[in-house]
Amino acid sequence: MSIEVRELTKSYKQQKALDAISFTTGSNHIIGFLGPNGAGKSTTMKILTGIIPVEQGSCKINGLDIQENPLPTKRSIGYLPESNPLYSDMYVQEILHFEARLHNLSNSAQRVQEVIALTGLQAEQHKRIGQLSKGFKQRVGLALAIIHDPEVLILDEPTTGLDPNQIIEIRTLIQQLSTNKTVFLSTHIMQEVEVLCQEIIIIHKGQIKDHFLSVDREDKYPGLHMEDIFVKLTNS
Structure with missing residues (x-):
């Protein structure tokens, strides 16, 4: 259930959003994908999910190349974009049944x-x-994102704009989901990285600045908190 990116490059006209980035994640890890605004995080995530086509390089999810096997690869992915587009007039149960039908689930009622x-949506399921x-x-x-039980979850800033109690609730939910899934998430909250992530990738100006396991952080950056490491690698 790993993510493998090789020499991935993406340009928007004259601006290079991704500059031949490469990384391979572990399986059943929560991977923090960190970087300043405009570093290339959302672009990477959209390429991984097949929303933006690969320009140069390759992306594999569980060994499947997104270009060569787009449909099987997308079936193995659950994606929560930063904007979280929802149909506000639909009821909670209604939108989940709608999504289940899109995935052609045979046990849709049970899965919903x-x-x-x-x-934790029991009390809200009949609300718009x-x-x-x-x-x-x-x-x-x-x-x-999880209705079709994907092996990989890609979450773009899932706790942005939430109050402290809501942040704790969503973090707990992400931890629960990671017991049998690989979770690849972007965030600007360094405390979130310290609490959640077993693996950390830092990107800046379209380039990978470092990629390390949380257990190796103290050896690699002795005495530094994640905020210090982030500033050290992206303040240029």
């Missing part, structure tokens, strides 16, 4: 109830999405 329980708090909207977004 499983996902509602897993994401427009009536929900941002924290519960994020839960709906995560429920949609």
Whole structure:
């Protein structure tokens, strides 16, 4: 359940968003993908999910190349974009059944109830999405991302804009999901990285600045917190 990126390059006109980046993640890890705004995080995630085509290089999810096997690769991915686009007039149960039908799930009714329980949406399942708090909207977004039980979750800043209690709830949910999935998430919250991530990748100006395991952090950066490491690698 690993993610493998090789020499991935992407340009927008004259601006190079990704400059031949390469990395391979572990399986069943929560991987923090860190970098300043404009570093290339969202571009990488959109390429990994097949939303943006590969320009140069390659991306593999569980050994499947996104270019050579687009549909099987996408089936193994769950994606929560930063904007979390939801149909505000739909009910929670309704949108989950809609998503289950899109994935052609044979046990859709059972799976919807499983996902509602897993994401803590029982009390909200009969409400319109427009009536929900941002924290519960994020839960709906995560429920949609996992409805087809993907092996890899790609989450673009899943706790942005949430209050402290909501952040703790979403972090706990991500930890639960990671027991049998690889979770690749971007965040600007360094405390979140310290709490959640077993693996850290830092990108700056479209280049990978470092990639290390959390257990190796103290040996590699003695005495430094994640915020210090982030500043050290991206302050140029």
